[in-house]
Structure formats: C-alpha cells, structure tokens
Amino acid sequence: MNPPASISDRAAEIARAALGRPGAPKTLPDRLLVVDVERQNVALLEQGRATGVWPVSTALNGVGGAENSFKTPPGWHRIQARIGESACPGAVFQSRAPTGETWGGEQCDDDLILTRILTLDGLEDGVNRGAGQDSLERYI
Helix, strand or coil: CCCCHHHHHHHHHHHHHHHHCCCCCCCCCCEEEEEECCCCEEEEEECCEEEEEEECCCCCCCECCCCCCCCECCCCEEEEEEECCCCCCCEEEECCEEEEEECCCCCCCCCCEECCEEEEEECCECCCECCCCCCCCCCC
16 A cells, blocks of 8 residues: 555655755665654655655654764665564664564563664765764764
8 A cells, every 4th residue: 555645745855855965866766765754754765656654753852963962863874784684573682783582562661672773874974974973873
C-alpha cells in the first residue's frame, strides 16, 4: 500500500527544497529517505514518490549538528554502515554491538537501541561534517 499523496508530496517537497544546500546532490537520488521532523515520520522516496512511510522519533532537543547537543542532525547524509542485518526483531544493541538481550515490548525506562542500526555520514561541511559537528563521530 502506498502512502497518501499528501505524505508523498510533502516528503518530495522537503527533499527538493534541500537540493540547493552545499553537499546536496544535483538532482534527487532514485532512492532517498526523508525525515520529516515536524510530523515525526520518515518516508522512502523512489523516483520522487513515497513508497513507504514509518514513524520516527527525533531528538527532544530539536535539530542541530553540534557535538554533545543531543539534537537530530540536519542536512544530507549517506548511510555509512548497516548493523544488525541478521539480528532477530527486538535485539538490543549497546555501542553498536548486540547485547544478547531481546526486548519483547514490555515497559522499560531505558532508551533501547533495537534490531537495526544505520550509521550516518554527513555530506555538508560545517553542518553535519567536520570538527564539532560530525554526524559519523557523533554516532548518528
């Protein structure tokens, strides 16, 4: 099932608006994940149309690239690594390594990292790449 046109249009609009940023591609890639911080979702755009949309949780502190800010980094990124490909659903990770525990949905006060990890490499110098704001070094 394809997402509603409104979500698809909004994700494409967010992506197109970001094309003018330093480090951005010249045109939209064929496949692209777009995080909509305001609506707390991530859309997979394929050929400029959303083919999937999922809830996402961004940082409580807002958007920003500064080291130790605990903010969601802005701008263009590429996936540097995918971790947990063979992990079972609910596998708990710490420092990018499986702990051997599996979360089953029970109430938990911990901020768990579960099942899959995508590490992101910032593409914009001074925004999400470089000293003091490097997304990869921030373990984003």
